[in-house]
Amino acid sequence: MKLRIGILRAMLLTMAMLSVAFSKGQNQKLSPDSLEISLLTCAPRQQIYSLYGHTAIRLRDVRTGLDAAVNYGIFSFNKPFFITRFILGITDYEVGIIPFKYFYEEYKCSGTRVTQQVLNLTSEEKMLIFDAIQINVLPDNKYYRYNFFYDNCTTRARDIIVDNINGGVTYKPRDGGTFREIVHQKNENHPWARFGNDMLLGIGSDMPTTQEQRQFLPDNLMCDFATATRNDDNQPLVEKTSVIIEGRPIAAEKGFPITPRQCALFLLAITITITIIEIVRKNRAIYFDVFLMIFVSLLGIILFLMIFSQHPTVKVNLQILLLNPMPIFLIRRLIKKHKKGIKDRLHILWTVLICLFFIGGFFQSYADGMYVLALSLLIRNVKGILSHCNTIPAKHSKGIA
Numbered sequence: 001m002k003l004r005i006g007i008l009r010a011m012l013l014t015m016a017m018l019s020v021a022f023s024k025g026q027n028q029k030l031s032p033d034s035l036e037i038s039l040l041t042c043a044p045r046q047q048i049y050s051l052y053g054h055t056a057i058r059l060r061d062v063r064t065g066l067d068a069a070v071n072y073g074i075f076s077f078n079k080p081f082f083i084t085r086f087i088l089g090i091t092d093y094e095v096g097i098i099p100f101k102y103f104y105e106e107y108k109c110s111g112t113r114v115t116q117q118v119l120n121l122t123s124e125e126k127m128l129i130f131d132a133i134q135i136n137v138l139p140d141n142k143y144y145r146y147n148f149f150y151d152n153c154t155t156r157a158r159d160i161i162v163d164n165i166n167g168g169v170t171y172k173p174r175d176g177g178t179f180r181e182i183v184h185q186k187n188e189n190h191p192w193a194r195f196g197n198d199m200l201l202g203i204g205s206d207m208p209t210t211q212e213q214r215q216f217l218p219d220n221l222m223c224d225f226a227t228a229t230r231n232d233d234n235q236p237l238v239e240k241t242s243v244i245i246e247g248r249p250i251a252a253e254k255g256f257p258i259t260p261r262q263c264a265l266f267l268l269a270i271t272i273t274i275t276i277i278e279i280v281r282k283n284r285a286i287y288f289d290v291f292l293m294i295f296v297s298l299l300g301i302i303l304f305l306m307i308f309s310q311h312p313t314v315k316v317n318l319q320i321l322l323l324n325p326m327p328i329f330l331i332r333r334l335i336k337k338h339k340k341g342i343k344d345r346l347h348i349l350w351t352v353l354i355c356l357f358f359i360g361g362f363f364q365s366y367a368d369g370m371y372v373l374a375l376s377l378l379i380r381n382v383k384g385i386l387s388h389c390n391t392i393p394a395k396h397s398k399g400i401a
Contacts, residue, residue, distance in 0.1 A: 019296040033121030034063040035130065039238075041104075041159065041222040043113040043247055044186060051193065053218035057161070058100060058116065059130065069103035070133055071096050073153030075146070086146075087200070087302075089310030093146040093153070095136050104245070113247030117225055119161065120239040125244065128164040136160070149179055149313060151207075154218050167231035171211055171224045177315060179205040180365055182217055195260040198367035199299070200306060202317035206364050264369030264376075271376040275383050280315050286334060289380055293334075295325035296377065300324035318360035319367065321353045322374050334384075351381045 042054040047239045057070040085091045106112050121129070133142060146152060162169055180201055187194040215221040228237040258266075274285050300323040306314045330346050357374055 022078055022167040031063055032126045034061050035126045036060045037119050037126055037129055039225055039379055041115045041218045042107055042261055045112055055157045055218045057157050067100040068097050069100050072156040091146050094142045094144045110246050111248030114245040116241040116242050116244045117238045120235055120237055125165055131166055134159050149216050152216055154221050158215055158221055168353045169228045169237050170231055172227035176209055189226050191259045200314050202314045204313035222249045238250035261369040264372035265359050268372050268376045271379055275384055290331055297325050318364045321357035347381055347385050
């Protein structure tokens with residue numbers, strides 16, 4: 001707690017230092033020749049929110065003693081409904097400034113590798129960037145609506161640098177990929193985090209991306225800056241690169257021992273076993289179907305809510321054909337064994353949606369194990385429809401035929 005208070009005080013002090021330093025800069029006390037602006041790229045860590053790394057800007061002036069880290073990724077888990085707001089794309093992040101030594105100590109203690117790229121900027125550009133940061137940290141400007149792909153701590157740092165470079169920059173072309181493929185590079189060792197991402201991401205995340213769009217990932221921006229050139233004089237954008245914190249190897253965390261695909265295969269095995277027993281005994285395990293309906297409906301409610309999210313890549317998600325709230329309306333009818341008319345129509349509709357889900361796989365990548373889950377649901381639906389048809393009295397069978 002004392003450390004947090006100390007850091008908070010240091011942040012306020014540093015912001016005051018920056019304001020004073022900039023005002024002195026107007027009187028040439030802050031010399032652009034001694035001001036150094038760098039891009040800091042922090043390697044990924046084990047926490048879910050830091051799997052993809054982090055980006056910050058370093059402002060260092062050897063004459064005034066100013067040495068600060070500008071961070072566009074400040075947030076608090078303690079805010080009400082943080083997770084819900086994050087999923088729905090209505091989370092506000094803020095920009096903050098702390099003394100570089102605190103930034104350094106935090107990442108040093110966590111064993112995180114930090115790479116510094118000193119930027120090749122003119123005196124005018126340094127002051128423009130410094131001025132823009134000063135405006136950013138004002139109370140009315142420091143908050144922004146965070147978006148993981150399009151507006152995050154990395155894209156904010158990039159924009160405030162590139163937008164203030166005379167003529168802009170040119171990046172060396174690199175191989176691309178979709179948003180989903182890029183995210184997979186960072187969470188391949190975290191199967192459940194990957195499953196959660198893939199379940200929420202829609203068809204928009206499977207579209208081709210531009211090089212600038214791929215710079216939402218800190219490592220991608222760092223690599224692009226390393227080979228970028230200034231358009232005005234064709235000189236390299238990065239003047240010097242150094243690793244200021246070596247970092248320690250990341251120890252693999254013990255997560256849930258079973259992967260999503262293994263869970264789905266286990267469910268499929270149970271489904272097939274129960275279905276065979278039903279056929280032999282000529283009965284129906286209604287409460288197993290109730291369990292599946294509740295499970296699917298709960299996941300379906302989440303995907304349904306994503307339709308209203310402000311994240312553009314989650315609004316259209318073909319997995320909602322499989323995971324949707326509709327099965328919840330079948331439970332009461334199933335238990336009470338209502339008449340065929342309503343129940344069969346809903347079952348048939350759900351079965352059609354599952355079949356469309358398989359077709360949708362040609363257009364969107366699904367979460368791991370989702371096809372297996374769909375097969376389990378399809379087996380139970382078809383079995384339920386056939387079982388109900390077989391129990392129809394003969395006088396009704398003729399009319400249907």
